[in-house]
Amino acid sequence: MQVTADQADRAVKASIKKASELGISVCIAILDSGGHLKVFHRMDGAWLGVIDVAIKKAKTSALFEMETQIMDNYSKPGADAHGIDLSNGNLMTFAGGIPLKSADGKVIGSIGVSGGQVAQDYAVAQSGESALKA
Amino acid sequence: MQVTADQADRAVKASIKKASELGISVCIAILDSGGHLKVFHRMDGAWLGVIDVAIKKAKTSALFEMETQIMDNYSKPGADAHGIDLSNGNLMTFAGGIPLKSADGKVIGSIGVSGGQVAQDYAVAQSGESALKA
């Protein structure tokens, strides 16, 4: 079971709404549970550099089934799996990537957001994730 | 001047409508004129393999400012620039990629579609392009 186009569109729409309220321009990437691109949206005014960051955040959350900032506990200098962020063509290990789950708790994809301050990106990604459940 | 998020969304929506009428599931990629991802949509049921094809078609049309099948006249075996499709991380040289232009004829981005038969992909991309002008 994978995130559907309808679900992804709903997540993107909610994310754009939240980002607009925050007054920021972000990229939003929705991947399926295999890490393959499902839906992507770059708001006008977002930096070109955050296209890849949003996708990599979503990839990190899809491939390791956790929020990106959790991965940091394992990947940071001195931690058990220090440097694991250099795997898989590089991971992003700060907030903004969240796994998307079905009603029964299975990972069906992920969302990655980048473009604002990190706490803002996270709030936008949470909005997107919440919209999925609605 | 670059394709806006509104224009890109309109192009994607029109492409999905056309693909649905044709009974096919495609990926639609909209890039800006620099070849950077603006909006992407994978319809439910589309092969995973066509994600990259759609993006590469759009990239080909953005970087060379021409429809992808035109590039084939130059790139095919025996043609003047045979093998140019091995440049830029590989190009796609069959129909489905179209430059997007502003009212005054400037390239502002491109659309790439993949997932159906090639003639169908082209028809879907044309629908997307037309929606931009509406």
Next chain:
Amino acid sequence: MQVTADQADRAVKASIKKASELGISVCIAILDSGGHLKVFHRMDGAWLGVIDVAIKKAKTSALFEMETQIMDNYSKPGADAHGIDLSNGNLMTFAGGIPLKSADGKVIGSIGVSGGQVAQDYAVAQSGESALKA
């Protein structure tokens, strides 16, 4: 609107002059605002290794619209976006990359310099940027 060949040549010429005064051999890369190479110059005697550093500095400044050393505030260990330098095929986050702007403040490209000490690279890049305005 993008940096022109004339502007790029002027920036490179001024950079070479400054580097010569400092007695160093550098690489100078000028990109457009989409991160695409416009003009590049490797002075005789520059290390081969700094070709990529100069280009990556310029890429960092084009894609994130900021001087490279500013990015370090966000990307360094412990900072909010720690590890963002692993995005976009790797960024450079020490001084020597500067966005190039039009008279009305729009980013039209970037300059990246590498080959001397970091403070020298930065001074050379500033010379290049100033020449653009002249």
Next chain:
Amino acid sequence: MQVTADQADRAVKASIKKASELGISVCIAILDSGGHLKVFHRMDGAWLGVIDVAIKKAKTSALFEMETQIMDNYSKPGADAHGIDLSNGNLMTFAGGIPLKSADGKVIGSIGVSGGQVAQDYAVAQSGESALKA
């Protein structure tokens, strides 16, 4: 012994002059004999896609010490080394890449030109090469 910055600049200047006479906009890449970028110039109006083509033509000529169209005799379907153009991150095997040689016939670098018709690219590259000897 390697192509110097002065020689490279001279080759680029002559190439631009020739391209302007032909009414085309091209990219010109000068590499050293190790295939490392020395000088690059993108004329205003050149397609973004030909940046990589010019560099790959020059790379092909530097790494195999021959004009790019000669390589085609070996790389084309049915030829002895068919598919060798897929090595080295992909080669370009149509005209526009030429080795640069010292007075005593040693390869000191290469020039690659792309942006016009293939015969035009070749003529421009030849102008660049000739300027080196002047």
